[in-house]
Amino acid sequence: MKLLEKTILGNLNLKNKMVMAPMTRSRASINGIVGDSTILYYTQRASAGLIVSEAINISEQAIGSPLTPGIYTSEQIAAWKKVTKAVHENGGLIYAQLWHTGRVGHSLVKNGNLPVAPSPIAIEGQQHFTMAGPKDYETPKELTLEEITGIIQDFKQAAINSIDAGFDGVELHSAFGYLPNQFLAESSNQRNDLYGGTIENRNRFVLEIMKQMVDAIGENRVAIRLSPTSTYNNMIHNDIIGQFTSLITELNRLPLSYLHLMNVPFPADKFPQYPTNNIETFGNISNHPIIANCGYTMETGEEELEKGVAKLISYGALFLANPDLPKRFELNAPLNQPDRATMYSGQEKGYIDYPFFN
Numbered sequence: 001m002k003l004l005e006k007t008i009l010g011n012l013n014l015k016n017k018m019v020m021a022p023m024t025r026s027r028a029s030i031n032g033i034v035g036d037s038t039i040l041y042y043t044q045r046a047s048a049g050l051i052v053s054e055a056i057n058i059s060e061q062a063i064g065s066p067l068t069p070g071i072y073t074s075e076q077i078a079a080w081k082k083v084t085k086a087v088h089e090n091g092g093l094i095y096a097q098l099w100h101t102g103r104v105g106h107s108l109v110k111n112g113n114l115p116v117a118p119s120p121i122a123i124e125g126q127q128h129f130t131m132a133g134p135k136d137y138e139t140p141k142e143l144t145l146e147e148i149t150g151i152i153q154d155f156k157q158a159a160i161n162s163i164d165a166g167f168d169g170v171e172l173h174s175a176f177g178y179l180p181n182q183f184l185a186e187s188s189n190q191r192n193d194l195y196g197g198t199i200e201n202r203n204r205f206v207l208e209i210m211k212q213m214v215d216a217i218g219e220n221r222v223a224i225r226l227s228p229t230s231t232y233n234n235m236i237h238n239d240i241i242g243q244f245t246s247l248i249t250e251l252n253r254l255p256l257s258y259l260h261l262m263n264v265p266f267p268a269d270k271f272p273q274y275p276t277n278n279i280e281t282f283g284n285i286s287n288h289p290i291i292a293n294c295g296y297t298m299e300t301g302e303e304e305l306e307k308g309v310a311k312l313i314s315y316g317a318l319f320l321a322n323p324d325l326p327k328r329f330e331l332n333a334p335l336n337q338p339d340r341a342t343m344y345s346g347q348e349k350g351y352i353d354y355p356f357f358n
């Protein structure tokens with residue numbers, strides 16, 4: 001089975017081609033510090049070829065959802081050191097996914113401060129979870145050029161902090177409608193300066209972050225996650241092929257470890273300009289190894305690897321519910337089903353109590 005074959009990713013030797021996808025679990029403290037249950041959660045899943053952590057806030061401003069972790073204070077970094085040490089001691093490898101939520105947040109979660117975004121355009125048709133319940137999205141504050149520069153530096157520092165915390169590398173969360181993705185999409189970026197208006201300008205924010213992180217922590221330690229066809233959080237691209245072809249072509253100039261592509265389904269009748277398969281359309285453009293993501297099973301993951309575009313397959317909910325997923329695939333064993341009611345409960349139930357296969 002190709003999924004269980006060893007492989008090399010950058011300067012890392014992976015024991016299989018199965019990646020644990022990043023998944024927000026909302027188990028951190030109010031101060032963004034992970035605890036003992038998080039150490040166990042990741043250690044239980046160290047049989048993955050690579051773990052990509054849940055999204056980690058790069059700054060206080062970056063926070064969008066309650067009880068999500070950070071990596072910008074000494075206490076947060078010290079807590080993550082315990083996680084990475086335990087994962088490594090159990091033979092695993094782990095990347096930190098770095099996160100700025102941009103407009104996907106609420107002032108109730110941000111000490112009264114409005115979310116920020118490329119342009120002052122609110123998300124419509126969705127609500128945001130807060131400790132006071134679901135709330136309509138607010139109109140975000142438009143970022144100034146000086147503030148944009150500051151956020152790019154926050155990403156750079158978060159990459160440095162991640163290596164200090166023992167992570168093997170970092171992945172930029174540029175998917176699912178969060179801040180880097182907001183700069184890419186016309187639906188959220190209507191700027192007319194050097195960060196908006198043209199494909200090249202909309203790509204600039206992401207590319208500057210990636211260059212800064214590579215300069216800070218070195219070759220084969222920086223990666224990126226993209227979800228070109230995801231319409232979640234009001235992401236709409238007019239020229240999706242042109243936009244992401246240009247972006248990936250520029251990313252090819254950087255010594256990255258991988259490109260994590262989400263093959264997100266979309267309503268084809270509403271977006272006839274969207275490609276039906278991101279892995280084939282955009283994966284073939286990339287010079288970097290492709291991690292394919294979105295709803296794969298053992299069978300479809302194997303089929304994707306057989307096609308030869310993707311080098312690894314990432315699994316989200318299946319790894320959440322099956323800490324020993326590679327073993328279960330090897331034995332073709334039954335799978336635990338994820339309990340969606342406890343995904344973000346903040347408790348140990350549905351977090352570290354999923355049974356291993358005996």
